[in-house]
Amino acid sequence: MKSVGLILSYLSGAPRQRNLRLVGALVGVLVALITLYSVIFHGLMAREGQQHSWATGVYWTLTVMSTLGFGDITFQSDAGRIFSVVVLISGALFILVLLPFAFIQFVFMPWVAWRDANRAPRRLPDGTADHIVLVGSGPVIDAVVRRAIDAGITYVLIESDPTDALARHDEGYEVMIGDVDSPDTYRAARVAHAALVATTRADTTNTNVAFTVREISAEVPIVATASSAASVDILELAGCSEVLQLGEVLGRAVARRVLGATPAAR
Numbered sequence: 001m002k003s004v005g006l007i008l009s010y011l012s013g014a015p016r017q018r019n020l021r022l023v024g025a026l027v028g029v030l031v032a033l034i035t036l037y038s039v040i041f042h043g044l045m046a047r048e049g050q051q052h053s054w055a056t057g058v059y060w061t062l063t064v065m066s067t068l069g070f071g072d073i074t075f076q077s078d079a080g081r082i083f084s085v086v087v088l089i090s091g092a093l094f095i096l097v098l099l100p101f102a103f104i105q106f107v108f109m110p111w112v113a114w115r116d117a118n119r120a121p122r123r124l125p126d127g128t129a130d131h132i133v134l135v136g137s138g139p140v141i142d143a144v145v146r147r148a149i150d151a152g153i154t155y156v157l158i159e160s161d162p163t164d165a166l167a168r169h170d171e172g173y174e175v176m177i178g179d180v181d182s183p184d185t186y187r188a189a190r191v192a193h194a195a196l197v198a199t200t201r202a203d204t205t206n207t208n209v210a211f212t213v214r215e216i217s218a219e220v221p222i223v224a225t226a227s228s229a230a231s232v233d234i235l236e237l238a239g240c241s242e243v244l245q246l247g248e249v250l251g252r253a254v255a256r257r258v259l260g261a262t263p264a265a266r
Contacts (some may be wrong), residue, residue, distance in 0.1 A: 065091025
């Protein structure tokens, strides 16, 4: 049922809707060609003195267009044989266009979408707890991921772009697809049972993440980065347990190294 729902949602997208309309137009052209060829078939057969029903005309058209060509109904005149060749060629070309296009758009591409969605899921399994929910990218997130792996702690990295999510998945990250501003994403990430939420995006995005997480859980610790001192108070008011100004942290670390090295140099 999950895969069927995914395929239906895939087909409901704007590009798929355009393709559906295109397939509908191709089917309409096919029906028009069958009707036209059946009418011409009756006219040419009447000139040769042969009488056939309309069902026979449709039957002959379909067998010739599909290149089956049973040979039980044939023309005797050159005009009829030339018409048969035209029907055969147009039918073969139509089959080469319509069937592959329909197969790719409505079988192969939905299967690829379903496979990709399973590679980067949209929710964590029931029972997941004491894990770390990460929002963002860069050296800080990479360092947290390494520490989590070394400590044997489960983590999940939330990515809103499916393409980026699949790329991170292929790099070895545990990724979940979801809108970082949507409460449903954090419910799917089981944030109420998480040990920590860490976000390192822009200050405005981090604020939205904090507000959204706090809608679901008032207890889970939230750690966020801030690029400016003015954002610290805002992030704390949004619900962050800890706000890190990485530039200030780096400056203090460099200062400690310099001050610690000066006496030794003397």
